[in-house]
Amino acid sequence: xxxxxxxxxxxxxxxxxxxxxxxxxxxxxxxxxxxxxxxxxxxxxxxxxxxxxxxxxxxxxxxxxxxxxxxxxxxxxxxxxxxxxxxxxxxxxxxxxxxxxxxxxxxxxxxxxxxxxxxxxxxxxxxxxxxxxxxxxxxxxxxxxxxxxxxxxxxxxxxxxxxxxxxxxxxxxxxxxxxxxxxxxxxxxxxxxxxxxx
Amino acid sequence: xxxxxxxxxxxxxxxxxxxxxxxxxxxxxxxxxxxxxxxxxxxxxxxxxxxxxxxxxxxxxxxxxxxxxxxxxxxxxxxxxxxxxxxxxxxxxxxxxxxxxxxxxxxxxxxxxxxxxxxxxxxxxxxxxxxxxxxxxxxxxxxxxxxxxxxxxxxxxxxxxxxxxxxxxxxxxxxxxxxxxxxxxxxxxxxxxxxxxx
Numbered sequence: 330x331x332x333x334x335x336x337x338x339x340x341x342x343x344x345x346x347x348x349x350x351x352x353x354x355x356x357x358x359x360x361x362x363x364x365x366x367x368x369x370x371x372x373x374x375x376x377x378x379x380x381x382x383x384x385x386x387x388x389x390x391x392x393x394x395x396x397x398x399x400x401x402x403x404x405x406x407x408x409x410x411x412x413x414x415x416x417x418x419x420x421x422x423x424x425x426x427x428x429x430x431x432x433x434x435x436x437x438x439x440x441x442x443x444x445x446x447x448x449x450x451x452x453x454x455x456x457x458x459x460x461x462x463x464x465x466x467x468x469x470x471x472x473x474x475x476x477x478x479x480x481x482x483x484x485x486x487x488x489x490x491x492x493x494x495x496x497x498x499x500x501x502x503x504x505x506x507x508x509x510x511x512x513x514x515x516x517x518x519x520x521x522x523x524x525x526x527x
Numbered sequence: 528x529x530x531x532x533x534x535x536x537x538x539x540x541x542x543x544x545x546x547x548x549x550x551x552x553x554x555x556x557x558x559x560x561x562x563x564x565x566x567x568x569x570x571x572x573x574x575x576x577x578x579x580x581x582x583x584x585x586x587x588x589x590x591x592x593x594x595x596x597x598x599x600x601x602x603x604x605x606x607x608x609x610x611x612x613x614x615x616x617x618x619x620x621x622x623x624x625x626x627x628x629x630x631x632x633x634x635x636x637x638x639x640x641x642x643x644x645x646x647x648x649x650x651x652x653x654x655x656x657x658x659x660x661x662x663x664x665x666x667x668x669x670x671x672x673x674x675x676x677x678x679x680x681x682x683x684x685x686x687x688x689x690x691x692x693x694x695x696x697x698x699x700x701x702x703x704x705x706x707x708x709x710x711x712x713x714x715x716x717x718x719x720x721x722x723x724x725x
Contacts, residue, residue: 335576353545362590368540376540392534394532
């Protein structure tokens with residue numbers, strides 16, 4: 330390699346980004362230094378301030394630069410509906426795609442005892458305290474349709490039932506625009522078991 | 528969108544990276560903040576020092592943090608061979624793939640009068656002064672095989688010939704491992720015109 334040590338170090342640092350390997354990190358580093366130094370300065374500045382100031386919302390655990398995130402602080406959201414979800418990315422996806430008007434609780438993961446992730450790591454003690462407040466009527470379990478996501482949903486559903494709160498789970502079935510032929514067996518079985526009157 | 532303003536700004540800043548659109552910038556921003564804050568700190572630090580300290584080599588115009596880049600400063604390289612090339616990425620590619628032992632001159636582009644890129648922007652006055660030094664015997668024109676790259680190569684070849692220096696052009700032909708059936712016509716014509724005794 331003929332690259333200068335600082336350039337090498339920049340390429341290595343860029344590889345911490347998801348989906349970026351040796352080739353793209355080289356392309357990115359050279360692009361920033363040759364053609365977009367202004368963009369690179371903006372990137373340094375905004376990444377630094379995001380690191381300094383973005384923490385967790387005290388109520389829903391979502392990423393937030395204020396003690397309460399914009400959603401939790403919004404008085405127009407319905408406080409009787411709580412959507413439990415795995416990651417901040419999932420919150421963004423639900424906000425963009427659905428008309429959901431309730432509040433969120435972000436687990437930042439799913440139960441995974443082998444990795445040392447239990448109820449405390451997911452903030453389920455915080456969730457329990459929140460359910461005890463008595464305002465919530467329905468808890469929508471929107472964890473991923475994986476083994477761990479399902480287990481997490483069942484665990485939280487139990488917590489809700491003990492307090493007389495109705496737990497619901499988002500529907501699983503064939504995705505829109507898909508073809509039955511190419512849908513996996515588990516999904517198809519779910520879609521049949523969950524059929525509804527038309 | 529429910530993202531916090533700082534998060535929005537970070538996503539926008541990440542979009543200056545080549546090949547990064549709205550979806551990947553969101554994925555990258557959330558990954559850095561949720562899962563790899565150490566990597567993000569390293570990225571800020573190495574990008575900042577690269578921006579502060581990487582400039583151009585005074586002799587070959589390649590990116591360098593010192594006045595002379597490591598290649599130009601290396602006394603073991605052959606100073607009679609000069610490879611003229613478009614970008615720093617091309618230098619890395621040639622260094623990695625070939626056994627070339629000469630020196631480089633990096634144009635940082637190609638002649639493109641319509642975009643206001645003429646001989647001065649490519650540093651051809653610097654190149655002319657260097658050719659006048661009299662040390663160089665052969666100048667290898669390794670610009671891209673595009674219309675602009677060819678025009679640039681012809682222009683520099685003329686400069687070399689005027690000074691009695693031998694200009695050569697890298698070979699164009701069918702790439703290794705390719706199939707003739709799928710090679711474009713221009714390349715195939717080049718490959719036939721440039722055939723050699725076996």
